[in-house]
Amino acid sequence: MLKTHFAFLLLAVTCSILCNAEALVRSDGPITDTEINAAIDRDTTAMIELRHQVHQHPELSNREFETSKLVAERLRALGLDVQTGIAHTGVVGVLKGAKPGPVIAVRSELDALPVTEESSLPFKSTVRTTYNDQNVGVAHACGHDVHIAAILGVASVLASMRDQLRGTVIFVFQPAEEGPPTGEEGGAALMLKEGLFRKLKPEAVFGMHALGTVDVGQVHYWLGAAAASDSNFQISFHGKQAHAAFPQESIDPVVMAAEAVMELQTIRTRNIAPSDVAVLSVSTIHSGVRVNITPDLATLSGTIRTFDDKVDEKIERRMGEVVQSIAQGNGGSAEMKFYDRCPALINDLGLTKRSLSSLKRAAGESEITLASPVMAADDFAEFGKVVPGFFFSFGTQKPGTISGINHAKNFVADDSSIPLAMRAMTYVLVDYLQGKNAE
Numbered sequence: 001m002l003k004t005h006f007a008f009l010l011l012a013v014t015c016s017i018l019c020n021a022e023a024l025v026r027s028d029g030p031i032t033d034t035e036i037n038a039a040i041d042r043d044t045t046a047m048i049e050l051r052h053q054v055h056q057h058p059e060l061s062n063r064e065f066e067t068s069k070l071v072a073e074r075l076r077a078l079g080l081d082v083q084t085g086i087a088h089t090g091v092v093g094v095l096k097g098a099k100p101g102p103v104i105a106v107r108s109e110l111d112a113l114p115v116t117e118e119s120s121l122p123f124k125s126t127v128r129t130t131y132n133d134q135n136v137g138v139a140h141a142c143g144h145d146v147h148i149a150a151i152l153g154v155a156s157v158l159a160s161m162r163d164q165l166r167g168t169v170i171f172v173f174q175p176a177e178e179g180p181p182t183g184e185e186g187g188a189a190l191m192l193k194e195g196l197f198r199k200l201k202p203e204a205v206f207g208m209h210a211l212g213t214v215d216v217g218q219v220h221y222w223l224g225a226a227a228a229s230d231s232n233f234q235i236s237f238h239g240k241q242a243h244a245a246f247p248q249e250s251i252d253p254v255v256m257a258a259e260a261v262m263e264l265q266t267i268r269t270r271n272i273a274p275s276d277v278a279v280l281s282v283s284t285i286h287s288g289v290r291v292n293i294t295p296d297l298a299t300l301s302g303t304i305r306t307f308d309d310k311v312d313e314k315i316e317r318r319m320g321e322v323v324q325s326i327a328q329g330n331g332g333s334a335e336m337k338f339y340d341r342c343p344a345l346i347n348d349l350g351l352t353k354r355s356l357s358s359l360k361r362a363a364g365e366s367e368i369t370l371a372s373p374v375m376a377a378d379d380f381a382e383f384g385k386v387v388p389g390f391f392f393s394f395g396t397q398k399p400g401t402i403s404g405i406n407h408a409k410n411f412v413a414d415d416s417s418i419p420l421a422m423r424a425m426t427y428v429l430v431d432y433l434q435g436k437n438a439e
Contacts, residue, residue: 099165
């Protein structure tokens with residue numbers, strides 16, 4: 001049924017665009033805002049319908065099989081050179097303009113989250129699956145469905161202006177931005193590892209993200225640090241199992257875990273300078289199977305967020321000292337590992353300043369906000385380590401309503417955010433390709 005929905009949608013979207021293509025006023029000169037706006041008006045309805053389909057059929061990280069198929073078919077229908085299967089389910093489409101110019105890239109994510117959606121949307125997700133051995137709901141609770149629709153919309157707009165387009169745009173649809181399943185590689189790092197940008201390297205890369213608690217029409221940007229690094233950790237305390245009524249016969253890993261939860265918090269308050277931004281959160285504790293058995297194993301997991309690699313290294317080193325001290329002091333042992341690391345997302349200052357006027361034209365200067373860095377992480381940062389990157393966010397909350405924050409079960413992104421996101425990104429890309437705002 002899912003494949004049938006996607007096939008029908010692809011046909012409808014393609015026909016809508018082709019049938020209305022003649023309505024655009026074309027010229028041999030530079031692409032104008034008027035032409036871009038007309039193309040966006042032409043494609044908005046189709047992109048909203050596409051968003052509804054993707055939203056209704058979400059897929060988790062590294063499992064975006066039907067989503068990536070839809071994206072690939074859509075890009076092929078636009079005449080792009082398409083490559084699939086990168087980093088498991090990633091899709092890359094290359095649009096070559098008729099005129100010489102720079103090579104740039106733009107990214108969208110594909111994956112959804114293990115969240116049970118609570119909304120009144122007529123196209124809400126009812127999908128369920130197994131994640132970490134639990135039956136869970138699946139939902140686009142971070143707006144990636146909106147990103148997919150908007151970036152496909154940008155591809156449609158620019159493809160219709162191929163004869164006027166300067167340079168080349170690489171459309172990157174990335175899987176597993178939310179993190180690959182346990183034991184798997186994925187995301188931006190794996191795409192780069194498998195050769196993305198190796199044959200055709202862009203000189204700049206662009207990305208954007210939905211903001212669930214910010215009204216539609218508003219755009220946020222950052223100078224320098226935009227999002228934090230992310231280092232996930234797991235700590236295992238090993239003790240000695242015994243009857244819970246005879247604690248003297250046990251070495252209790254639950255006590256070690258409890259001590260660790262409290263002591264680890266002192267790293268932020270006593271080992272890191274107040275001027276350094278950092279978060280250390282323990283988010284899971286697992287131990288035991290029965291109330292009258294002291295177990296022999298307790299595990300903790302959590303995350304570290306910083307904007308500075310040196311601060312992250314200091315936290316990790318101190319965590320090791322704390323954990324081993326607690327284990328030895330209780331007569332047990334411990335092991336700790338860090339995984340799924342993501343660097344801090346740092347906007348290139350020159351590229352940011354060059355793109356800012358494009359955003360102001362797209363949304364209106366009064367709607368543009370210089371935002372403070374957020375402690376959330378985004379592996380768009382991996383692309384920004386390879387080439388200069390610019391990342392901004394746009395509001396998706398319908399004015400007069402209340403949406404949950406990103407990743408919440410009541411996160412609701414409004415369709416009206418899609419044309420603005422299309423316009424903002426298209427203006428940024430076209431201005432760059434046409435050399436506008438260059439120093």
